[in-house]
Amino acid sequence: MKVMILKNSEEIGNWTAYKIAKRILKFSPTKEKPFVLGLPTGATPLKTYRKLIELNEKKIISFQNVVTFNMDEYVGLNANHKNSYHYFMNENFFKYIDIKKENINILDGMTQDVEKECYEYEEKIKKVGGINLFLGGVGEDGHIAFNEPGSSLSSRTRKKDLTYDTILANSRFFENDMKKVPTAALTIGVGTLTDSDEIIILADGYKKSRAVYHGIEGGVNHLWTISALQLHKNSVLVIDEEAASDIKVKTYRYFKEIGKESSNLKRCEDEIIKLSKK
Secondary structure (H helix, E strand, O other): OEEEEEOOHHHHHHHHHHHHHHHHHHHOOOOOOOEEEEEOOOOOOHHHHHHHHHHHHOOOOOOOOEEEEEOEEEOOOOOOOOOOHHHHHHHHOHHHOOOOHHHEEOOOOOOOOHHHHHHHHHHHHHHOOOOOEEEEEOOOOOOEOOEOOOOOOOOOOEEEEOOHHHHHHHHHHOOOOHHHOOOEEEEOOHHHHHOOOOEEEEEOOHHHHHHHHHHHOOOOEOOEHHHHHHHOOOEEEEEEOOOOOOOOHHHHHHHHHHOOOOOOHHHHHHHHHHHHOO
16 A cells, blocks of 8 residues: 655645546547546545546546546435535536436445445446456544445445444434434445555644554554555555654654655646647
8 A cells, every 4th residue: 555645635635636647548448448437425535526626627528438436425325415426426527527427326225225226336347347446535443435344345235324423423414413424325335445456545734643543554444444545455545744743753754755656746737748749
């Protein structure tokens, strides 16, 4: 696992967008062989989405031949509900880019057959050849997607009851009323995530620092599902200075040093512009 330590959430957004754009451009996706991208919701990836929208508007990258799979969806919220992840993705990303509607995949929180919905989601991923790159965030308690503490590190897409901490954290999107937050969600599993060719997980702010510590310096542990990244051969945890607060100084200095060149945002931007002209 690699760790990229950047100044703030703005730099995280830009760096991650350039990284995704670079992967898409190098892949040169076609209709027959699309680039498959896993996506999250939440506040953390918003700056990444905004930069990707900008790159799409400038015609540096296209999403015409990109297929997406979202991490999760609340149980009991329909696609038009303002707090559903269908609605979030459309309002914050999809409606601004040139992606084809049929290439967007999000779990159905209103399904009457949960097992079938989850099984077919896994099968769809297999059918397109697997996820090339999965972008995600992490909760304060170290959960990835809705794989709450105690989730199996080999888990697949399924229904998951949400913990008190997750419901409390997400209540900010529900008028700070915990009673309005769904108590369960459909989510990809840790195993689904780690099957991806590449994983990028984002974390910013002091509130994520404990999760970051367990992801980097703690042992692999199902109580901190972020720690599964340690077992993946091509994963990167992208954090800001505040989120790095709990890791050891020696660890911090090590990752800052080895990430010095690749963290240069101007160089990253120049590289994708050059790739887009080939």
